[in-house]
Amino acid sequence: MDESQTYSPFRSVLLREWQRMTSRRLYFGVCIVLPLFTLFFMATIFGNGQMENIPIGIVDQDNTATSRTIARNISAVPTFKVTKHFADEAAARESVQKKEIYGYLSIPPQFEQDAITGKNATLSYYYHYALLSVGGELMAAFETSLAPVALSPVVMQAVALGVEQNQITTFLLPVQANNHPIYNPSLDYSVYLSQPFFFVLFQVLILLITVYTVGIEIKFRTANDWLTTAKGNIVTAVLGKLLPYTIIYILIGWLANYVMFGILHIPFQGSWWLMNIMTVLFIIATQALGLFLFSLFPAISLVISVVSMVGSLGATLSGVTFPVPNMYPLVRDASYLFPVRHFTEMMQTMLYGGGGFIHLWPSAVILCIFPLLALLLLPHLKRAIESHKYENIK
Secondary structure (H helix, E strand, C coil): CCHHHHCCHHHHHHHHHHHHHHHCHHHHHHHHHHHHHHHHHHHHCCCCCCCCCEEEEEEECCCCHHHHHHHHHHHCCCCEEEEEEECCHHHHHHHHHCCCCCEEEEECCCHHHHHHHCCCCCCEEEECCCCHHHHHHHHHHHHHHHHHHHHHHHHHHHHHCCCCHHHHHHHHCCCCCCCCCCCCCCCCHHHHHHHHHHHHHHHHHHHHHHHHHHHHHHHCCCHHHHHHHCCCCHHHHHHHHHHHHHHHHHHHHHHHHHHHHHHCCCCCCCCHHHHHHHHHHHHHHHHHHHHHHHHHCCCHHHHHHHHHHHHHHHHHCCCCCCCHHHCCHHHHHHHHHCHHHHHHHHHHHHHHHCCCHHHHHHHHHHHHHHHHHHHHCHHHHHHHHHHCCCCCCC
């Protein structure tokens, strides 16, 4: 007896999709292997959480005991890895342009003599700032490591005049600042980047796979069989087809939360249950966005490119690398069209402020709108299937 006559339409569609998923290795790769690899990649990419061993060079044109001491102190800074020594700045600059190193320290001739005699002794450092994160790390490391060198001539003169050490410290640093980084005291990159970056990449995969699984029915002319299995009900057809993927994505999303906040011990202030519920809502909203885009123009060869662009824009407008409130008004308003933007906002609220549902419900309501929009376009998708006019689009 036919499965469509034995089981309910929804269960028949569900079993049909499960058979399609298990019959091709492609589904296993893109639905399980690729998301898990992305999770592993984002969980390990930052190492111990800070940038270390960035290749730099040193131009020592002084070649004195003082310049060698400065070079040794620079080599001892964890951020730096001195890989090259140069005779002049031209060679060092060329090495930076080739990205063999990302910065260099220049010690000019007669630096020791100028420092001892109180003349204008200058140390120059250069860094590659086209890469903002690397350039920012190098700038901070150079300033911190060279600060004692800048003060050493003053200390030497004060000691020669018989000034006590505590008086010298009070004179040089009349006001001392205590830095207390909130929410991320160790300045660990993984604390604020690993989790949102994973879900930014995850939403791209969800969008692409959703469009592919629905679009492949039209491309290979099996959409009529799909609708027949669902007894002509497009809602049943879509829900039965997408449910297996939804379950897989939810399990991977929960696993990602456990890896980030359980295994990696990223500080988390909110509720585990609430975070996992919001993860489910985000996954459903992202699938709904993919379905909505495909229903507008059900040609997989074209919509795949559109969805890729939408996923990339969602990554840019999610607020991970640049705060949404500081974007241009038009760009800020456009960010509301991407589920990952609202999910990132909810995660940051729970991560940094321990906010409960009272702080999250506006974003949660917006995520609930995406499935409703997808449902509104399902009649158009059904008409497109029945008309067969999109099957011949290459």
